[in-house]
Amino acid sequence: MTAGSAGAGGLRFGANYTPSRGWFHSWHDLDLDEVRRDLDSIAALGLDHVRVLPLWEVLQPNRTMIRARAVADVVAVVDAAAAAGLDASVDVLQGHLSSYDFLPAWLLSWHRRGLFTDPDVVDAQERLVRALGGALAGHPAFLGLTVGNETNQFAKRRHPDPQPLDPATAGAWLGRLLAAAAGSAPGRMHAHSFDDDVWFVDDSAVTPAHAVGIGDVTTVHSWVFTGVAAHYPPEHPAHDWFARYLLELAAAWGPPGRATWLQEVGAPLPHLGADRIAGFAEQTVRRAAEHDMLWGVTWWCSHDVDRSLADFPELEYTLGLLDAERRVKPLGRAVAETVAGLRESGVPAAARAPAARDVLTVPSVDGLVRRSDTAPGSPFFAAWLDGAVAGVPPRIAVPEGAVAVVEEGPA
Template structure:
């Protein structure tokens, strides 16, 4: 699929290529969180979106709830689809482009299953043929409904679907079939240049024998999405919130993802990163945001950065993990937090060309198997070696051991030297 000027920041010939980078936020409604879909209020949504646009961000990622969209396996609610289309239109009116996630089975520690997949109706959402076909039809329906929206970036299958594997056992081969089926359905009605993507949380990259694999993330869909969270592997607590391991985590996730791609030019999207308390204390959050964006922007092939999230979860809502109440750029009353100002200022710096991407001509070789994938995550030997080099001022790329002697591949990535762990 050719990624056109729309999906790369609407650049035109002669424009500074730095403007191709996209910066946005994952939209969490201020009033009622995602339960707001039960009684969608366009005025409230527009207020939230205007606040986001005022930060100078250019896109949002939005989420409807799967049980509300598809309450029966063979019934997709037109009213719910219309709500989603209305939100996309409101975002466009605010000057924001939109990525729409489709099958919302997991959001912020809660799982959302339609009743037809649970209890004595239980169907494995990854392997049951009729359940997979139903999800594919949902993606087709959303694509058909949104195809003519000029501000649509594309469709994503859903948010971190690999969170559902505990209750839906699946093999890597079955995951591949599931992703291929839904991505094909998502593309069916999308205009040329719009993206069809999928996402996974960090276990796909760091989890030994996790059924969602790095290869699936880096080779299926039109861009690779990464969600480098500082709580994965207890990273921030292990190394400290101001450590190089934390401040370069999104950069590292981007470079790791590039190593698994077959196409050296495949873009990587830092689609979720944020500053959850207490992992990142509130006083450190602005500097964390600045460092995260600046360091990620230094990676060649970066599609963009999308912060998690727009608005704090209101504490009147119960039973969220503590960190979920603190992740917003805006608090639950709609007031911009210091991290919002820091992010806006840093995005403006990057757009002004102050933190340009630069080639990486030296790569650190990653040797692992599906059963030893954790070496590349926080606490792992490879992760610690890469971040130690970065703290010393080096800018290493990542290359898989099986490609370390492939001269043509290394040349395509601009890699001149490879370094192996002792």
């Protein structure tokens, strides 16, 4: 497969690249031979792109210092992806990964400053975005930048050290960084990412308006452990339909024609059980592929976390399509076979754009939407799921002019 190729009506299928040796700590001492082996093993599954997630603390260890060697390492990984026949999207402010925070030291403890609000900090972030964008702008395998991984989680009130953020500041911050991405690497697909608090949690300062109104594509991160698993047993079809539900909800909040990217979706073994993993993956990918505004699916993740590394949540050790020795797992075979089938036969036009679908309108009062009214466990979610299981997933509509209320949460 050549870089830039796609199938199934132009849909893209890839993986979030998790290095098999040393996890993301490998950015401190990058071994390109190991990277090449990893990327070859991803390409062998028939995937066409990776999402690359370098560590912010490695790229910018001081507010006024961007390490040229670290930027060159990112470019080298994109080079290696291209050599394997893969395109690459690159994150910038990393940020948060698999329960760990990787903020640089100049933002922490004695040097604590506002991640979203301090003018000097935001200036530094913009410089880093421009540095990476400029370094990658001409690369034929470069898809675009994502601001960072689920940056909204730093502003959650339940975070151990929450950063202050309000909706107006969130919009200004995201708008500035996405403008820097577009300016430094024009013509690429630039985005920001967030967990499903944006859609379901009423005190989230990052709102659906930010999700669908800033950047070139709306990203969706689908994890059944955040809500579905609390309300439905592992064998319930709610798990297999959840990613599609999020895509439909994102499209409902957005303007007509805006693309959606299932940027993260994974199969957490402790919540699904070993017998459910392969079927969950196949159904999740197929149902996502039938969403008419889908750009692509990027599975989390490529390789398991090696168990020699301590203190990860248990689910993180088994999310890979391949294990830490680059052996294809049953999960990887299921995804590879599903993707191959979709590429061979395509997605039926009737499935991607059915002639008639029931419409479910998001509840609102005086033009305000409580996002929790659409979360797993809500009557709205149950009604949508009933329709999906019956045969045709309902289309979701947001009342014209409605906005998500941002409630004041507990301190």
